[in-house]
Amino acid sequence: MFRLIKERLKEGLKPEKIEIKDENIEILGNELKDIIDKYFNGSFTIREVDSGSCNACEYEISALSNPYYDVERFGIKFVASPKHADAILITGCLTRNMYEAVMKAYENVPHPKFVIAVGDCTLDGGVFKGSYGIMDGINGKIPVDVWIKGCPPEPIDIISGILKLLKSKI
Amino acid sequence: MIEEVLSPIKDYIKGYRFNQNNQLVLEVSDFNLANVSSYLFRDLDCDLVTVVATDDRFTEDECFTLRYIYSYPKKNLFFIIENKVKSEFNSLSNNIPALNWYEREIKDMFGLIPLNHPDPRPLVLFPENFPSNVHPLRKDFNVSDRPNFKNYGKYEYKSVEGEGVFNILVGPIHASIIEPGHFRFSLAGEHILQLEIRHFWKHRGIEKLAEGKKPEDVIDLVSKISGDHTVAHTLAYLQAIENLSNTKIPLKAKYIRVLFLELERLMCNINDVAWLFQDVAYSFGAQGMFILKEELMRLNKTLSRNRFNKNVLTIGGVNLDIDKEKVGSIIDKLSYITEKYFFYKNILLSSASILDRFETTGRIKYETVKDLSCVGYIARSSNRHSDMRKQHPFLIYDKLAFSSQTFEEGDCFARLMCRFADIEDSISIIKEILSDLPDGEIYTQPNPVVPNSWTIGYSEGQRGSTVHFVKVDKDGNIDRLKVRDPSFNNWQAIQFAVLGDIVADFPLVNKSLNLSYAGNDL
Numbered sequence: 001m002f003r004l005i006k007e008r009l010k011e012g013l014k015p016e017k018i019e020i021k022d023e024n025i026e027i028l029g030n031e032l033k034d035i036i037d038k039y040f041n042g043s044f045t046i047r048e049v050d051s052g053s054c055n056a057c058e059y060e061i062s063a064l065s066n067p068y069y070d071v072e073r074f075g076i077k078f079v080a081s082p083k084h085a086d087a088i089l090i091t092g093c094l095t096r097n098m099y100e101a102v103m104k105a106y107e108n109v110p111h112p113k114f115v116i117a118v119g120d121c122t123l124d125g126g127v128f129k130g131s132y133g134i135m136d137g138i139n140g141k142i143p144v145d146v147w148i149k150g151c152p153p154e155p156i157d158i159i160s161g162i163l164k165l166l167k168s169k170i
Numbered sequence: 171m172i173e174e175v176l177s178p179i180k181d182y183i184k185g186y187r188f189n190q191n192n193q194l195v196l197e198v199s200d201f202n203l204a205n206v207s208s209y210l211f212r213d214l215d216c217d218l219v220t221v222v223a224t225d226d227r228f229t230e231d232e233c234f235t236l237r238y239i240y241s242y243p244k245k246n247l248f249f250i251i252e253n254k255v256k257s258e259f260n261s262l263s264n265n266i267p268a269l270n271w272y273e274r275e276i277k278d279m280f281g282l283i284p285l286n287h288p289d290p291r292p293l294v295l296f297p298e299n300f301p302s303n304v305h306p307l308r309k310d311f312n313v314s315d316r317p318n319f320k321n322y323g324k325y326e327y328k329s330v331e332g333e334g335v336f337n338i339l340v341g342p343i344h345a346s347i348i349e350p351g352h353f354r355f356s357l358a359g360e361h362i363l364q365l366e367i368r369h370f371w372k373h374r375g376i377e378k379l380a381e382g383k384k385p386e387d388v389i390d391l392v393s394k395i396s397g398d399h400t401v402a403h404t405l406a407y408l409q410a411i412e413n414l415s416n417t418k419i420p421l422k423a424k425y426i427r428v429l430f431l432e433l434e435r436l437m438c439n440i441n442d443v444a445w446l447f448q449d450v451a452y453s454f455g456a457q458g459m460f461i462l463k464e465e466l467m468r469l470n471k472t473l474s475r476n477r478f479n480k481n482v483l484t485i486g487g488v489n490l491d492i493d494k495e496k497v498g499s500i501i502d503k504l505s506y507i508t509e510k511y512f513f514y515k516n517i518l519l520s521s522a523s524i525l526d527r528f529e530t531t532g533r534i535k536y537e538t539v540k541d542l543s544c545v546g547y548i549a550r551s552s553n554r555h556s557d558m559r560k561q562h563p564f565l566i567y568d569k570l571a572f573s574s575q576t577f578e579e580g581d582c583f584a585r586l587m588c589r590f591a592d593i594e595d596s597i598s599i600i601k602e603i604l605s606d607l608p609d610g611e612i613y614t615q616p617n618p619v620v621p622n623s624w625t626i627g628y629s630e631g632q633r634g635s636t637v638h639f640v641k642v643d644k645d646g647n648i649d650r651l652k653v654r655d656p657s658f659n660n661w662q663a664i665q666f667a668v669l670g671d672i673v674a675d676f677p678l679v680n681k682s683l684n685l686s687y688a689g690n691d692l
Contacts, residue, residue, distance in 0.1 A: 048347045049343055050343075050348075050349050050350055050372070052371075052372045052374055053349075053372075053397070053688065054394040054395065054396060054397035054688050055349055055396060055397040055398055055686060055687070055688045056394075056397025056398065056400070056478055057397070058347055058348060058349060058397075059397060059398055059441075059478075060477070061347050062347045063460075063463075063464060063467070065460075066457070066460035066461065066463070066464050067457050067460060067461055067464075068461070068464045078346070078347060080345035080346070081345075092372070093374060095371065095372055095373055095374055096296075096299055096300070096316075096319070096373075097296050097299065097370060097371045097372070097373055098342065098350060098371050098372065099299070099319075100298075100299075101342050101343055101350065101371070102343075105343055126394075127390055127391050127394055128374045128375070128376070128379060128391075128394075130313065130314045130379075131313060131314070131374055131375035131376075131378065131379050132304075132306050132311075132313060132314065132315055132316055132375050132378065133306075133373045133374045133375035133378075134374055134375065151394075151480075152397065152478075154477060
């Protein structure tokens with residue numbers, strides 16, 4: 001056991017030596033952190049809702065928490081309940097089957113709230129536009145504060161989208 | 171050889187013919203269907219690949235056609251049972267449980283009634299917001315027809331009763347950043363008595379959207395069936411189209427396709443392993459694996475300008491060449507990843523407290539995997555081999571050396587070990603093809619597709635075999651596209667995996683299966 005701990009401590013320092021800080025993220029992130037510290041007391045909470053995406057957007061949003069981006073250090077936190085959230089982040093083309101659940105999640109975010117739409121199909125259904133199974137995106141159904149385009153948008157685009165939102169609304 | 175295999179059922183089949191090279195079509199009347207299916211599934215130990223219904227009422231057949239597709243790896247054959255039906259058909263789900271969801275799907279999408287089905291509830295179209303007379307894949311239904319949005323009925327959930335039994339309902343929206351699905355746990359104390367899953371919240375109507383379009387116009391749609399498996403789905407679709415048009419792609423294009431398929435498998439497996447580490451509180455390893463995943467996605471971006479390698483494949487070959495410089499960057503990245511990967515893996519394997527969470531958790535029996543025709547690592551970690559690369563080799567997989575291991579236990583640990591084995595396989599395959607990359611063209615002009623024909627195309631994604639059935643009409647446009655994501659066969663297994671476990675283990679079991687909701691729901 002002791003040998004294991006020793007080995008882990010010795011080897012455990014390794015990953016820190018890797019250059020994992022990206023300049024763009026640092027610049028955007030620090031701006032973001034200043035705003036979040038000033039207006040949100042250090043924490044800006046987001047509830048992520050998938051309304052019918054292909055899961056690539058989810059892949060990129062969960063990448064925001066990996067050591068390269070680590071958005072939590074700027075004060076951005078993904079929360080489990082919409083009632084705890086400052087903003088709701090919606091991906092996907094809004095399917096008919098998800099409509100009610102998405103609306104309920106939106107209504108349960110307390111005012112004042114922001115809506116962040118991520119991905120091309122959130123706007124008008126994208127490649128799935130016109131299908132019987134979907135509602136052609138959330139445009140016109142939920143007031144959107146910022147659109148983050150891309151299929152899927154890269155993590156850096158999502159961070160700059162959130163920064164754009166906060167700069168324009170505050 | 172064929173006569174020998176078919177001799178026990180020769181009285182039940184009207185005739186047989188080859189559709190494409192390894193697709194053997196058996197003509198069977200509804201009356202003998204049960205006998206033939208039972209022989210294939212039980213006696214020959216075939217896997218159910220998919221069931222495809224087509225609406226041929228407006229052709230000379232004037233009926234619906236059901237095609238039950240079975241895979242027979244021993245002879246590299248696909249058996250396809252053709253059954254023509256008017257409005258109802260005999261359900262075989264009691265003998266072949268893998269058919270359960272397929273028959274319910276056909277009932278929803280085509281309005282054909284499976285007689286004596288053990289569970290005739292709607293599957294894809296929710297009674298809460300679709301009227302029961304809407305069947306989207308019928309030819310007389312227009313893709314953009316949207317029935318009025320109102321409550322048409324109620325879905326009946328199963329119930330468990332008894333003293334102290336209570337239910338926990340989860341979803342469709344989950345706590346973390348994952349896709350929507352509904353889970354209902356029935357518990358007595360901490361132990362799970364029953365788990366009922368309800369999916370298809372993300373049903374987007376992909377199969378209907380493809381109809382009437384030119385084959386090349388569907389590639390974009392197909393690449394968005396399941397975002398993390400974009401290469402596997404695109405490849406399955408392209409192989410079907412190239413089968414139909416008898417297009418032979420150049421050797422170098424085959425190598426590049428294998429490269430991108432394996433890069434995708436590697437990325438998904440590393441991501442899965444990272445989440446598994448996270449769920450057993452081995453955060454140090456998890457974050458390390460997330461770094462490797464991000465490194466791979468950045469490698470993808472330098473290769474194809476897209477972090478998921480979307481738009482790399484095209485009909486007739488690939489869109490981008492791999493030159494010396496790119497080979498070098500891939501090799502460098504791989505050796506970095508290999509070193510780190512073994513480092514995190516070895517720490518995990520030497521820690522009894524972490525292993526304890528994995529071992530005996532979420533066990534799936536061999537019989538369950540067989541009955542549900544599970545594919546991919548779920549089948550292989552329950553000691554049943556399932557790998558299209560070995561069973562029905564495509565591209566250049568018959569020339570490559572890789573192990574495609576199976577494991578006996580069927581628990582979360584076996585599925586973790588299976589991921590490890592797959593990661594090591596992928597790394598060795600990529601190294602092998604890069605050292606041996608031929609020169610030459612990467613694209614050939616495809617021939618036009620043969621009108622009024624159909625075929626299946628398949629690939630092996632990270633989750634398992636990905637199969638596309640494509641039928642084209644007299645103008646060469648898509649008449650029917652049936653997509654079988656591996657998750658569709660695998661989802662039902664989760665209901666058996668959690669039995670007897672405690673709720674706190676569910677996140678781990680779910681992550682160890684890591685199925686796609688988008689690919690399942692279509």
